Amino acid sequence: MTKPQPEENTPDSDVRTHVEILHRLAAGIDGILVVSTFHASATADKDRPGTVTHHPVGDVEGMVAAIAAHIDTPHANVYVGLQVMRKGLARGKRGTEADIVAVLGLVADMDGDTGKIGELPIEPNLILETSPGNGQPFWLFDRPLKPAEAKPLAEALKRATGSDNGTADVTHVWRVPGTLNWPNRKKLERGRSPDPVCVTVAQAWAGELTSVEALTDALASWSTTHAEPAPIAMGDLPDVASLKVSPKAARLLAANDVGDRSAHAASVAEELAFDGHIAEAALALFLSATGDWLARYTTEERAKADFARCWTKHGAKHGEQRAAWSAMAGRVANKPTPKPANDNRPSTAIDAQTLLSMDFPPVAYVVPGAIAEGLTILGGRPKLGKSWLALAVAIAVASGGPVLGQHCDQGDVLYMALEDNRRRLQDRIRTLLPSVKQLRPDLSRLELDTEAPKIDGGLIDRLEAWRLAATNPRMVIIDTLAMVRPAKKKTQDSYEADYAALSPLQKWAGEHRLAVMVVTHVRKMEASDPLEMISGTNGLTGAADSILVLNRDADGPKLYGRGRDIEEMEKALLFDNGRWSVLGDAVEVKRSAERRQVLAALEDALGSMSPADIAKVIGKPKANLNVLLTKMVKDGEIVKVSYGLYAHPGKTGKTD
Numbered sequence: 001m002t003k004p005q006p007e008e009n010t011p012d013s014d015v016r017t018h019v020e021i022l023h024r025l026a027a028g029i030d031g032i033l034v035v036s037t038f039h040a041s042a043t044a045d046k047d048r049p050g051t052v053t054h055h056p057v058g059d060v061e062g063m064v065a066a067i068a069a070h071i072d073t074p075h076a077n078v079y080v081g082l083q084v085m086r087k088g089l090a091r092g093k094r095g096t097e098a099d100i101v102a103v104l105g106l107v108a109d110m111d112g113d114t115g116k117i118g119e120l121p122i123e124p125n126l127i128l129e130t131s132p133g134n135g136q137p138f139w140l141f142d143r144p145l146k147p148a149e150a151k152p153l154a155e156a157l158k159r160a161t162g163s164d165n166g167t168a169d170v171t172h173v174w175r176v177p178g179t180l181n182w183p184n185r186k187k188l189e190r191g192r193s194p195d196p197v198c199v200t201v202a203q204a205w206a207g208e209l210t211s212v213e214a215l216t217d218a219l220a221s222w223s224t225t226h227a228e229p230a231p232i233a234m235g236d237l238p239d240v241a242s243l244k245v246s247p248k249a250a251r252l253l254a255a256n257d258v259g260d261r262s263a264h265a266a267s268v269a270e271e272l273a274f275d276g277h278i279a280e281a282a283l284a285l286f287l288s289a290t291g292d293w294l295a296r297y298t299t300e301e302r303a304k305a306d307f308a309r310c311w312t313k314h315g316a317k318h319g320e321q322r323a324a325w326s327a328m329a330g331r332v333a334n335k336p337t338p339k340p341a342n343d344n345r346p347s348t349a350i351d352a353q354t355l356l357s358m359d360f361p362p363v364a365y366v367v368p369g370a371i372a373e374g375l376t377i378l379g380g381r382p383k384l385g386k387s388w389l390a391l392a393v394a395i396a397v398a399s400g401g402p403v404l405g406q407h408c409d410q411g412d413v414l415y416m417a418l419e420d421n422r423r424r425l426q427d428r429i430r431t432l433l434p435s436v437k438q439l440r441p442d443l444s445r446l447e448l449d450t451e452a453p454k455i456d457g458g459l460i461d462r463l464e465a466w467r468l469a470a471t472n473p474r475m476v477i478i479d480t481l482a483m484v485r486p487a488k489k490k491t492q493d494s495y496e497a498d499y500a501a502l503s504p505l506q507k508w509a510g511e512h513r514l515a516v517m518v519v520t521h522v523r524k525m526e527a528s529d530p531l532e533m534i535s536g537t538n539g540l541t542g543a544a545d546s547i548l549v550l551n552r553d554a555d556g557p558k559l560y561g562r563g564r565d566i567e568e569m570e571k572a573l574l575f576d577n578g579r580w581s582v583l584g585d586a587v588e589v590k591r592s593a594e595r596r597q598v599l600a601a602l603e604d605a606l607g608s609m610s611p612a613d614i615a616k617v618i619g620k621p622k623a624n625l626n627v628l629l630t631k632m633v634k635d636g637e638i639v640k641v642s643y644g645l646y647a648h649p650g651k652t653g654k655t656d
Contacts, residue, residue: 411474
């Protein structure tokens with residue numbers, strides 16, 4: 001699906017679109033995006049630092065405003081990286097590699113005016129033209145990477161594209177479309193006009209993302225086709241006519257009036273190493289140079305000696321980088337080393353040692369402790385209030401507000417209220433919001449729908465269309481399962497039908513690291529295990545990542561939860577005019593309620609009471625009270641006046 005573009009290609013719209021892309025890629029990551037402004041100088045080698053601002057993931061408006069504030073500032077160049085930095089970064093600091101939480105993509109710095117431009121190993125998702133002849137192709141990852149995973153990819157991308165050094169630097173920052181590119185001294189010396197040019201979008205983003213695995217394979221393929229030739233004994237140098245030379249290396253070899261000869265020789269050696277030549281081939285090219293710099297060596301031996309020095313210091317490292325890249329390529333792609341031709345094991349298999357070396361992003365929680373990425377089933381009795389709870393979760397996530405005693409990070413939510421109509425939805429939302437309009441949160445991130453296709457009849461396509469259109473997709477709620485579940489096939493048993501009904505939703509949620517919550521009913525019959533109360537077979541609970549059960553017993557309503565990424569919990573709840581609130585852990589709340597009952601019974605008594613007397617008054621079994629009474633005495637809440645007799649402290653004059 002093509003992502004809709006702004007109606008007009010204006011600088012303001014380009015800035016906003018670019019910022020929205022970054023925040024969408026960073027959705028669900030706990031960190032900040034950084035805007036950096038540098039002031040171009042016509043006299044200094046480097047730009048002067050300016051303003052640096054930090055923006056939480058989701059703060060599109062604040063980030064757009066920070067960039068727009070400098071669009072018309074003379075000599076101000078604005079940059080944004082493809083990194084999410086850690087929270088708590090010192091004010092005014094861009095951060096270093098150690099501060100990076102996630103790398104969202106890579107960019108090749110293709111400078112046509114310096115010859116640092118070559119072929120692209122894989123189709124980019126977005127291309128910016130930073131100035132005439134200079135561009136920056138963007139590869140936007142389908143999953144965030146750790147810096148250690150992204151670095152070998154960045155280094156390989158630099159080698160493959162022949163681009164500038166910034167390509168290999170995962171901390172590098174990049175220009176923003178719609179802002180001005182002001183030239184600094186070095187660019188002016190290369191003949192650039194002193195007038196600024198607007199950074200434009202040469203190829204707009206169509207909504208596609210680059211698979212990390214696909215980029216890894218493309219770069220690994222490039223590395224194989226550009227492998228170093230077999231080593232040649234020193235002294236037996238190859239014929240330079242058989243060696244391919246990059247445009248940049250050819251210019252360096254033919255350069256005249258270079259100034260510092262040794263510095264230029266180092267540049268030649270490093271470029272030849274970067275191009276993939278082994279030492280002997282590089283030396284042959286070095287000695288074949290036509291530029292007048294080579295003639296400044298008094299003898300060929302001195303030229304060879306200087307080459308050896310430069311190669312050791314500047315050239316050998318590129319060979320080491322290529323070796324490191326080859327070793328890490330499989331791990332970066334999170335897949336095992338290619339199998340031998342006679343290995344018949346499935347391609348999905350992986351050895352434990354490789355698995356242990358992988359880094360995976362942390363689980364993203366939509367409601368901390370209760371709802372995580374993946375598929376969650378919310379079951380509850382009819383008319384108990386599960387739809388009220390689902391709507392409260394939707395509002396909290398869409399507005400970045402509280403629910404179930406937890407604060408939610410803001411994001412886009414799709415709520416499919418399939419048993420409601422728009423009028424009823426409006427009434428419910430108004431009930432849950434403050435009565436004063438000025439205090440109501442912005443709910444523009446909450447999309448509502450009262451109709452949906454079946455899971456096997458287009459629902460996944462509907463969800464994918466919403467995901468691609470949303471700026472920061474976080475959660476989908478489907479209320480209820482009965483409205484979207486496929487019909488059972490004649491060839492399926494009940495367990496198979498239940499599992500097959502939910503598995504497409506679980507797979508889609510997992511692939512995109514989104515939370516999908518499906519509301520359903522529970523059985524009338526109580527069960528020792530709350531999960532057994534979900535209506536249907538174990539196929540439903542088996543397909544889900546987490547289960548929430550909303551139930552009511554003699555002690556009041558409770559929410560029970562268990563899942564692959566949430567700890568088992570049971571909360572005592574209070575329902576009041578459509579609003580659910582958490583009283584605390586159910587066990588602690590129950591214990592507190594029983595203590596209050598015991599205290600009330602002793603306070604009303606004419607004298608002391610035995611456990612049997614107390615049990616009769618509060619309607620609890622005597623056997624359940626003995627341990628509680630002992631604890632209450634220890635805590636000083638009641639007094640044991642004699643063996644088997646208890647009293648309220650106020651009735652005995654004792655306080656401990």
